Amino acid sequence: DAGVTQSPTHLIKTRGQQVTLRCSPKSGHDTVSWYQQALGQGPQFIFQYYEEEERQRGNFPDRFSGHQFPNYSSELNVNALLLGDSALYLCASSRTSGGPGGNIQYFGAGTRLSVL
Amino acid sequence: GDSVTQMEGPVTLSEEAFLTINCTYTATGYPSLFWYVQYPGEGLQLLLKATKADDKGSNKGFEATYRKETTSFHLEKGSVQVSDSAVYFCALAPSRQLTFGSGTQLTVLP
Numbered sequence: 001d002a003g004v005t006q007s008p009t010h011l012i013k014t015r016g017q018q019v020t021l022r023c024s025p026k027s028g029h030d031t032v033s034w035y036q037q038a039l040g041q042g043p044q045f046i047f048q049y050y051e052e053e054e055r056q057r058g059n060f061p062d063r064f065s066g067h068q069f070p071n072y073s074s075e076l077n078v079n080a081l082l083l084g085d086s087a088l089y090l091c092a093s094s095r096t097s098g099g100p101g102g103n104i105q106y107f108g109a110g111t112r113l114s115v116l
Numbered sequence: 117g118d119s120v121t122q123m124e125g126p127v128t129l130s131e132e133a134f135l136t137i138n139c140t141y142t143a144t145g146y147p148s149l150f151w152y153v154q155y156p157g158e159g160l161q162l163l164l165k166a167t168k169a170d171d172k173g174s175n176k177g178f179e180a181t182y183r184k185e186t187t188s189f190h191l192e193k194g195s196v197q198v199s200d201s202a203v204y205f206c207a208l209a210p211s212r213q214l215t216f217g218s219g220t221q222l223t224v225l226p
Binding site: 004042 | 120152157158159160161162165205207209211212213214215216217218219
């Protein structure tokens with residue numbers, strides 16, 4: 001049973017460029033969440049997708065957008081990259097059952113984005 | 117808003133020592149509480165969880181008890197191993213998102 005997979009593993013971009021990160025959820029999961037983890041810090045919630053819609057969003061600018069596909073996979077897009085966007089981007093999947101707070105989120109290994 | 121405060125690291129212990137990593141939280145309602153572990157170059161793995169007051173989560177020798185009266189969820193292990201070296205994150209989930217602490221780096225020396 002494959003876990004959460006993310007691609008690419010590493011990415012180098014320059015300021016002002018746009019980037020797309022991809023995530024395939026664990027089998028049987030229908031919800032995908034994205035987190036940004038700066039070096040030496042805990043992950044920060046970006047947004048969550050369920051039924052192809054953004055269900056909840058953290059405190060991130062509109063430059064961060066996403067999409068969920070019918071097969072539950074997801075993309076994170078970041079426009080007009082800034083140096084401060086350099087981080088590890090983590091995708092987590094879960095199953096929407098059991099009520100709020102009861103869902104366990106399983107994480108992928110992440111995509112390391114470097115903005116030069 | 118909701119927040120998690122973790123014991124600052126790094127923490128260095130000798131093998132077989134007792135481990136405690138403190139975690140306190142601020143939240144409205146009754147959030148679920150989690151400990152995640154991150155090994156070098158990897159994503160986060162769920163270590164244990166507790167969903168209501170007085171619940172004790174346990175896994176791989178690690179334990180943590182949901183203490184509502186002290187708003188705490190301290191992680192403990194009686195005898196650490198070199199393989200436990202990693203970064204440990206305390207997190208809460210009052211709703212669908214996880215809110216993490218800043219992490220505690222643990223190094224266990226042989």
